[in-house]
Amino acid sequence: MILQNAASTILRPVLGTLGGMALCVIGQGAQAEPALPDTTPRSAVVSAFQPEWLALQANLEDRREHVVNGTVFLTGTIEAKPVVLFLSGISMVNAAMTTQLALDRFTIDRIVFSGIAGGVDPDLKIGDVVVPSAWSQYLEAVFARETPGGYQLPPFADRSANFGMIFPQSVEIARGKAExxxxxWFPVDAKLLEVAKATAAATELAQCTADNRCLSHRPKVVVGGNGVSGQAFVDNKAFREYTARTFDASVLDMESAAVAHVAYANGTPFIAFRSLSDLAGGGDGENEMQTFFQLASENSAAVVRAFLKAMP
Known part of the structure; x- marks a missing residue:
């Protein structure tokens, strides 16, 4: 989401093209050298943009930096658990591309997304961390022809609940030799969700930013519900309400469903932790992402650290 919800001006470019992939490892004070793919089983911990990534790096031990064609992967441990940290980049395409790249180059047992998002459920507030049990894509869609008799869809399309001309559709996935x-919907791994539930109540979340801008409420962790993702930064009240009605969504972003899609196609367990930096157009004033993205990033990272610590 994110960001749902992160501005591209904040993101440092970290993505390279995938043609002619090369993996190198950079040691302290050393030049890049070719290396074999990392074979240690790890949790892939993914973030969309820099503040989310940096919040997790603060707790990374035994750090090694791997560069795959311009994309940086950091291996090491968090809470004594082997991890590989990397930036997906903002957007569904970037997220799918970098996640598959990581799966191809590292030995990954599970994928954990940590980031910020826009809130959809009116019971949620900025700073809350949401851990949905399933993800869908609201812009995998047909933009229908408008006729005097209403919207006309092509024969292959489903007449789903629409937002104007936009009719969301399912997506076709090839898996091995199967049809x-x-x-x-892409479900989150049930076992990972149970670990998240067990650790949620014990995690302390931040209420104030570093410059003492404080929320009027104590943020909480909510496990369960639905998340939706798409190729749009949403700051629109009507569309926010539409996603709540149509998808029963709690949160929306720009990456999680793409990563869930790749994880499903590869048979890799997946879970996403998303902290609300804004309300996706549901607030009374201007979008508050710029004010609270750092607090939200740190809250998401705090829950992910507790989750990793609790992992077997």
Missing amino acids: PERKT
Whole structure:
């Protein structure tokens, strides 16, 4: 989400093209040298933009930096658990690309997304951390033809609940030798969700930014519900309400469903922790992402650290 919700001006470029992939490892004070792919089983911990990534790096031990064609992967441990940290980049395409790259180059047992997002559920507030149990893509869609009799869809499209001309559709996925299947929802791994539930109540979340701008409420962790992702930064009240009605969504962003899609296609367990930096157009004033993205990033990272610590 994110960001749902992060501005591209904040993001430092970290992505390279994938043609002619090369993996190197950079040691302290050493030049880049070719290396074999990392073979240690790890949790892939993914963030979309720099503040989210840096919040996790503060607790990374035994750090090693791997560069795959311009994309930086950091291996080491957090809470004594082997991890590989990397930036997905903002957007569904970037997130899918970098996640598959990580799966191809590292030995990954599970994928954990840590980042910020826009809140959809009116019961949620800025700073809360949401851990949805399933993700969908609201812009995997047909933009329908408008006729005097209403919107006309092509024969292959489903007449789903629409937002004007936008009719969301399922996506076809190829998996190995099996027949392609169509999916609308990508479930989070049930065992990972149980670990998240067990650690949620014990995690202390920040209420104030570094410059003492404080929320009027104590943020909380909510496990369960639905998340949606798409290729748009949403700051629109009507669309926020539409995603709540149509998808029963709690949160929306710009990456999680893409990562869930890749994880599903590869048979890799997935979970996402998203802290609300804004309300996706639901607030009374201007979008508050710029004010609270750092607090939200740190809250998400705090829950992810507790989650990793609790992992077997």
